[in-house]
Amino acid sequence: MxxxxxxxxxxxxxxxxxxxxxxxxxxxxxxxxxxxxxxxxxxxxxxxxxxxxxxxxxxxxxxxxxxxxxxxxxxxxxxxxxxxxxxxxxxxxxxxxxxxxxxxxxxxxxxxxxxxxxxxxxxxxxxxxxxxxxxxxxxxxxxxxxxxxxxxxxxxxxxxxxxxxxxxxxxxxxxxxxxxxxxxxxxxxxxxxxxxxxxxxxxxxxxxxxxxxYGNPEITKVNIGVGKNPGILISGHDLHDIEDLLKQTEGTGIDVYTHGEMLPAHYYPQLKKYKHLVGNYGNAWWKQREEFSSFNGPVVFTTNCIVPPLANANYKERMFTMNSTGFPGCKHIETGSDGHKDFTEVIEAARHSNAPTEIEHGEILGGFAHNQVLELADKIVEAVKNGDIKKFVVMAGCDGRMKSRNYYTDFAKALPKDAVILTAGCAKYKYNKLELGDINGIPRVLDAGQCNDSYSLAVIAMKLQEVFGLDDINKLPIAYNIAWYEQKAVIVLLALLSLGVKNIHIGPSLPAFLSANVAKVLVEQFGIAGITTVEDDLKIFGM
Ligand code: FSO
Ligand code: SF4
CATH class of the missing domain: 1.20.1270.20 (Substrate Binding Domain Of Dnak; Chain:A; Domain 2)
Structure with a gap:
């Protein structure tokens, strides 16, 4: 191989x-x-x-x-x-x-x-x-x-x-x-x-x-604790699947929790209306072995990222795959000819499960996709004009298991208090539970949603460019410090390049599939760079 x-x-x-x-x-x-x-x-x-x-x-x-x-x-x-x-x-x-x-x-x-x-x-x-x-x-x-x-x-x-x-x-x-x-x-x-x-x-x-x-995402506080009912944990990016699940579990006494990239489902009016969508359990994909064990109920994968369960994992029996995903020995739920899935078996498994074991307590804030941010545009523009916000830092992308990724937590902590993080994708779990405060009521971490919602961040940037009357998107006070893991981050990166965004830093390491010559062209034409240390990068970004 x-x-x-x-x-x-x-x-x-x-x-x-x-x-x-x-x-x-x-x-x-x-x-x-x-x-x-x-x-x-x-x-x-x-x-x-x-x-x-x-x-x-x-x-x-x-x-x-x-x-x-x-x-x-x-x-x-x-x-x-x-x-x-x-x-x-x-x-x-x-x-x-x-x-x-x-x-x-x-x-x-x-x-x-x-x-x-x-x-x-x-x-x-x-x-x-x-x-x-x-x-x-x-x-x-x-x-x-x-x-x-x-x-x-x-x-x-x-x-x-x-x-x-x-x-x-x-x-x-x-x-x-x-x-x-x-x-x-x-x-x-x-x-x-x-x-x-x-x-x-x-x-x-x-x-x-x-x-x-499902309506435009709106500012939402998401519970990260647990309730007393048995629950079903749903991960991945597919909103159509979570809607099917919410409809079929309504009134059953079973709660639905999101995991990883499904967290932003809570931000959509037509999904958050379900009272039994009670919270987000755990963190990004790579912590699933521990978190699925303590969740106690069935887990459904609408998309990647699956971490192969260990041989003695207590959750393999209650793990279900769907769509393009698959894992040997796990039940695969097919999409019916009407485009919907039948979650009967998952619901049945939940009935025989204990409620999730609480691993943390509190709330996280999100829902800052383009429509919501543009509603706050006046406030944001004023804060930029009067110098209360000096920099936006796009820290979208993926989380992963490498220790070197602690850089992103340290970077978020070390940012000056007049900087705002714009995020999307599971990269946010490196800093979305830190108390980073707000600037004139604008939270310092604005989560637009899933990795695909990096699109929202681009829309926000283009709107700011228009408001400030700039002829080049790169003249905005925005730095790009993006974390990548898999191939969805590749299309996000290529999409940003095609929109003319320059000087994007990607880490924690540059892709192995970039040959020295291809990397050189990307550096010369687009200013692509890797990451160094938090201190040095803050200087590079002018902070
Ligand atoms: Fe994360 Fe996995 Fe969304 Fe990726 S869950 S790593 S970039 O699949 O797709 O952000
Ligand atoms: Fe898996 Fe990544 Fe190695 Fe490919 S490069 S086999 S996706 S770990």
Missing amino acids: FCYQCQETANGTGCVLKGVCGKQPQTSEYMDLLLAVVRGVSVVDSELRKAGKTTCDCVNDFVIDALFCTITNANFDDDSIAARIEKGIEIRNKLMAKADGIALPDYEELKWNGDKSQYDKAYKKVGVLRTENEDIRSLKELTVYGLKGLAAYYEHAARLGFTDKELINFTCDALATITNPNAGQEELFNLVLETGKAGVKAMAMLDEANTKS
């Missing part, structure tokens, strides 16, 4: 024996094959469209789901990945039959017949290392990781009825380009930037889907 798609990759270079995330070599190899099949489907889809022929709607869901299921910590279930490979081969062959008369390129991705007995040989030709030139490999992988993030956001929006065929076509065309062994550096670099633009579109679509379905 070879995988270097996430921040925790072994030795900062690549996982080769087993994933630090727990991914087994065979799972990694199946994923390489699945990605090759997705590329094959995309090449034919792209060629058919170029020739003015119709393709097949089956491409849409297949490509999105397959990309999503290869994101870090989403799926550890080889059988479910193998099933996707088989489905993809069928789709590719169906498309190839339609391409009769079109000269298709001579790619490995169009030749493999999907023979399961050949998996262990076939993956070698199509994995990440198939591209020898490390700069070309870097640009291709940067594109595909961005597309994985895009696919995740697309899927959530699609489940709420929002789709965009242009985004699907872009995804397939981009995958077709990276399939070409002769694609050049310039073409691929432009593709990376185009992927960022498509990312903005996908994030805007998800923002529209979430807010049209």
Whole structure:
């Protein structure tokens, strides 16, 4: 196996024996094959469209789901990945039959017949290392990781009825380009930037889907303690799933708690109205082994990030996966033909569970997505004009288990009192329980929501640019100190670059998949940088 798609990759270079995330070599190899099949489907889809022929709607869901299921910590279930490979081969062959008369390129991705007995040989030709030139490999992988993030956001929006065929076509065309062994550096670099633009579109679509379905997020205090009823813990990013769960648990005497990235569900009027959505239990994804043990009730994963439970984990039996996620031995809840899920089994498991064990007490504040912040715009602009707020620091992105991430807690604590943190994603758990106070009633940590709500932060920045009459978004008093872990953070980064944001610092380490030359171009063109020490970085950011 070879995988270097996430921040925790072994030795900062690549996982080769087993994933630090727990991914087994065979799972990694199946994923390489699945990605090759997705590329094959995309090449034919792209060629058919170029020739003015119709393709097949089956491409849409297949490509999105397959990309999503290869994101870090989403799926550890080889059988479910193998099933996707088989489905993809069928789709590719169906498309190839339609391409009769079109000269298709001579790619490995169009030749493999999907023979399961050949998996262990076939993956070698199509994995990440198939591209020898490390700069070309870097640009291709940067594109595909961005597309994985895009696919995740697309899927959530699609489940709420929002789709965009242009985004699907872009995804397939981009995958077709990276399939070409002769694609050049310039073409691929432009593709990376185009992927960022498509990312903005996908994030805007998800923002529209979430807010049209559940209302605009509003300032909300979220309980972090527990009640006396048994509970169901729901993690991940899919708001459609939590709505289904809230509807089905209403009046049952079972409470619903959010975990990790599901915390922002509390900010939406049409979700917070459910009285039995009682709180957020625990922290970011990587603390789940302890927190799921003490939660006592069933846990449902709507998306990544799954940490493989230890062999003696007391919660494996009560762990359920959904959508693109999977874990061997865990129950997978399918989406029904009406687009909804049936949580009967989860509810039944909750009935036989004890109430959660309290691990902390109090409240956290959030709900500062663009609409809410723009309602406070006058107050914010006044505070900036009179010097009470001197700097905004975007600290969006991911949390993770590496000790080096304590930097972000220290950085938040060390910020001058006239700085405000704008956050989104699970990175916030590094500082959202600190008492950082407020400036003229404006909290010093403004949480917009999930990682996709980084879009909200961009909207806020563009609004401030307009209010202050600036010709360049980079003239705003905003610093970007972003933490990354997996591929959704990649599309967030590419999206910010495509909006013209410069001098973004990313940590706790730079991606292993950026070759020295690609990193150099990003530094020269966009001012991308890593992190150093809290003290030095504060100086670099002019604080
Ligand atoms: Fe965190 Fe996991 Fe949202 Fe990621 S939960 S790490 S960036 O999936 O997607 O922020
Ligand atoms: Fe390693 Fe990250 Fe890939 Fe897992 S996702 S195998 S930790 S690089």
